[in-house]
Amino acid sequence: MAVKSVIEAVREAIREEMARDPKVFVMGEDVGIRGGVFLATQGLAEEFGNDRIIDAPLAEASIMGIALGAAFRGMRPIPEVQFSDFVWPSINQLIGEAARSCYGTHGALQVPMVIRMPYGGGIRGGLFHSQNVETHFFHTPGLKVVAPSTPYDAKGLLKSAIRDNNPVVFLEHKKTYRLVRGEVPDDEYTLPLGKADIKRTGSTITVVSYGLTLHYCLEAAEELASEGVDVEVVDLRTLTPLDTETILESVKKTGKLAVVHEDNITGGVGAEIAALAAGQAFEYLDGPVVRICGPDVPTMPFAQTLEDAYMPSPDKIADGLRKLAAY
Amino acid sequence: MPRKRTTTTQAADANGARAKSRLPKGLKNADLVDYYTRLIQVRSIDERIWALNRQGKVPIAASAQGHEAAQLGSLLAAEKDGDCFLFPYYRDLALKVAAGLTPAQTMMSFMGKAGDPYSNGRQFPLQGADLPNKIIQISNVVAAGLTQAVGYALGCRMAGEKTVVLVYFGDGATSQGETHEAMNFASIHKLPVIFICENNRYAISTPKTSQMAIEEFSDRASSYGFPGITVDGMDLVSCYEATREAITHARSQGPVLLEMLVERFMSHTTDDDDRRYRPEGEVERARERDPVVTLARTLIDEKILTQKQVDAIAAAALKATDEATDIADASSPPDESGLHDMVYSP
Numbered sequence: 006m007a008v009k010s011v012i013e014a015v016r017e018a019i020r021e022e023m024a025r026d027p028k029v030f031v032m033g034e035d036v037g038i039r040g041g042v043f044l045a046t047q048g049l050a051e052e053f054g055n056d057r058i059i060d061a062p063l064a065e066a067s068i069m070g071i072a073l074g075a076a077f078r079g080m081r082p083i084p085e086v087q088f089s090d091f092v093w094p095s096i097n098q099l100i101g102e103a104a105r106s107c108y109g110t111h112g113a114l115q116v117p118m119v120i121r122m123p124y125g126g127g128i129r130g131g132l133f134h135s136q137n138v139e140t141h142f143f144h145t146p147g148l149k150v151v152a153p154s155t156p157y158d159a160k161g162l163l164k165s166a167i168r169d170n171n172p173v174v175f176l177e178h179k180k181t182y183r184l185v186r187g188e189v190p191d192d193e194y195t196l197p198l199g200k201a202d203i204k205r206t207g208s209t210i211t212v213v214s215y216g217l218t219l220h221y222c223l224e225a226a227e228e229l230a231s232e233g234v235d236v237e238v239v240d241l242r243t244l245t246p247l248d249t250e251t252i253l254e255s256v257k258k259t260g261k262l263a264v265v266h267e268d269n270i271t272g273g274v275g276a277e278i279a280a281l282a283a284g285q286a287f288e289y290l291d292g293p294v295v296r297i298c299g300p301d302v303p304t305m306p307f308a309q310t311l312e313d314a315y316m317p318s319p320d321k322i323a324d325g326l327r328k329l330a331a332y
Numbered sequence: 333m334p335r336k337r338t339t340t341t342q343a344a345d346a347n348g349a350r351a352k353s354r355l356p357k358g359l360k361n362a363d364l365v366d367y368y369t370r371l372i373q374v375r376s377i378d379e380r381i382w383a384l385n386r387q388g389k390v391p392i393a394a395s396a397q398g399h400e401a402a403q404l405g406s407l408l409a410a411e412k413d414g415d416c417f418l419f420p421y422y423r424d425l426a427l428k429v430a431a432g433l434t435p436a437q438t439m440m441s442f443m444g445k446a447g448d449p450y451s452n453g454r455q456f457p458l459q460g461a462d463l464p465n466k467i468i469q470i471s472n473v474v475a476a477g478l479t480q481a482v483g484y485a486l487g488c489r490m491a492g493e494k495t496v497v498l499v500y501f502g503d504g505a506t507s508q509g510e511t512h513e514a515m516n517f518a519s520i521h522k523l524p525v526i527f528i529c530e531n532n533r534y535a536i537s538t539p540k541t542s543q544m545a546i547e548e549f550s551d552r553a554s555s556y557g558f559p560g561i562t563v564d565g566m567d568l569v570s571c572y573e574a575t576r577e578a579i580t581h582a583r584s585q586g587p588v589l590l591e592m593l594v595e596r597f598m599s600h601t602t603d604d605d606d607r608r609y610r611p612e613g614e615v616e617r618a619r620e621r622d623p624v625v626t627l628a629r630t631l632i633d634e635k636i637l638t639q640k641q642v643d644a645i646a647a648a649a650l651k652a653t654d655e656a657t658d659i660a661d662a663s664s665p666p667d668e669s670g671l672h673d674m675v676y677s678p
Contacts, residue, residue, distance in 0.1 A: 077480065
């Protein structure tokens with residue numbers, strides 16, 4: 006096993022799946038010669054040629070629509086949205102068309118397509134290079150949504166997503182790309198979509214998160230451990246399908262639930278998980294469900310002070326968990 | 333293929349009859365009889381579904397009346413070629429039915445019954461996919477099908493196939509950004525796509541003059557570097573000929589834009605009333621060039637069919653429509669237990 010970064014794990018997954026299946030191809034802005042602005046596809050154009058690593062015109066709607074059409078023909082396209090903030094011009098093709106294609110043809114059409122996009126903030130990206138977009142896809146039946154937090158998960162989940170016969174939105178938190186490193190097996194492996202992972206076992210509080218903030222939760226859990234609070238950290242890994250079983254089991258064990266994400270609090274993933282706990286683990290809860298999330302402002306601003314004010318941090322999470330533990 | 337051509341000089345004379353002995357390459361009298369028969373059948377169905385709408389049995393319909401020559405002429409060329417895939421739009425009733433549906437299947441789709449071949453009652457009539465007849469139309473979002481069609485052509489090329497993709501849209505869709513994006517990408521990659529604009533000069537009520545500042549939409553093709561042809565969309569043979577040439581060009585050299593000038597005989601849909609926005613007498617004048625009438629006249633004048641045979645075709649179509657209506661009316665709607673099926677593919 007070698008220690009790798011998230012971006013390396015993503016690149017390996019794409020390369021392995023392209024070598025495995027000639028139907029897999031990548032299309033996006035600057036993915037070819039440049040190897041992607043984050044270098045997710047570095048070296049792949051040389052290895053697989055420009056017919057399978059396609060530098061698209063700077064036009065997201067057609068990147069998505071063309072990928073979708075190719076998927077109808079049985080290809081396995083991986084359209085890359087350079088930053089999640091740029092997905093909006095393509096949103097009809099993704100939410101309007103791709104998500105409804107199987108249902109709207111009563112299963113005649115499959116959409117084996119993985120829409121990769123770097124997302125999230127904490128990198129001084131301002132309003133248009135920091136957006137959290139997951140709720141829009143989480144809300145849309147017909148899409149699967151994956152948001153890994155570690156290199157191991159990113160690689161195994163991306164390989165499964167590419168082999169899946171449905172449109173999968175694959176969210177890669179851009180701050181984790183090089184910051185988060187971890188062991189990745191040398192041998193072939195995949196991880197199933199729809200399975201959460203308990204990244205830290207504990208008995209007093211369940212905290213559910215994904216992506217970058219998952220790591221902040223682990224830091225906060227360490228801090229609380231020194232204060233005698235035993236926090237269990239559940240990494241969703243996949244937002245859709247949501248692993249309700251793992252969440253509920255953990256909540257039933259600890260009796261206290263906090264959900265942490267960087268996306269806006271209102272109507273977010275946390276709201277759904279809170280409703281899940283209220284609906285299916287009501288008698289086990291001995292405290293209010295706490296959400297430690299991004300505030301309801303459009304995105305984290307550019308100025309450091311304002312970005313910090315927006316972002317959940319280990320300290321903010323620890324504070325929230327401390328209060329919940331004392332409830 | 334020339335970069336730009338306009339063939340709007342009417343192939344038919346003032347009475348609607350085609351000049352004699354002008355059947356283009358590859359077309360036989362039997363093809364005209366076959367397509368006339370299909371035309372009469374789809375017109376019969378088209379008229380019936382409007383009546384069924386007024387009876388409360390068909391919730392919504394968009395008529396193809398006036399567009400049939402464009403739709404069937406291009407379909408004839410696609411069928412003759414044998415390796416084409418179609419991405420129609422919502423007004424392509426004639427195309428979709430003539431491509432291989434039975435009248436009963438068509439009626440089941442319009443009534444939202446189980447057995448609707450496009451979506452099993454989930455979508456508007458004849459919307460979804462009819463893969464046995466090589467047709468996909470996912471949505472009503474105009475121009476969304478254009479980029480998908482281009483992607484389909486890309487997928488075919490990757491699979492080593494020679495398929496030519498025909499994608500259809502109205503003049504309203506010419507204003508969408510995705511129309512530009514699709515044409516641009518198709519041209520960059522020289523993909524075998526034929527963009528067919530059925531231009532009836534109305535996007536619901538909005539006239540062409542509020543949609544574009546140019547006379548002919550086909551002019552836009554030159555900015556992408558591929559041929560743009562404007563053709564008389566009321567003449568089935570002209571549409572066949574233009575599409576046949578376009579297929580040959582597309583397969584060897586890349587995209588073609590065909591603008592087919594058609595007339596919309598009916599309101600936008602069964603929910604619209606075009607008397608609010610169309611000048612009086614416009615539709616009546618347009619109907620003088622009704623392909624149902626002009627093609628019959630050609631067949632009789634050319635002594636391909638007798639009036640008696642033409643009448644018999646019409647009678648058979650009406651009977652088939654009657655029977656199909658009864659079958660669809662008596663058939664079951666989809667069971668509500670299927671609501672959750674196929675949100676995801678296995």
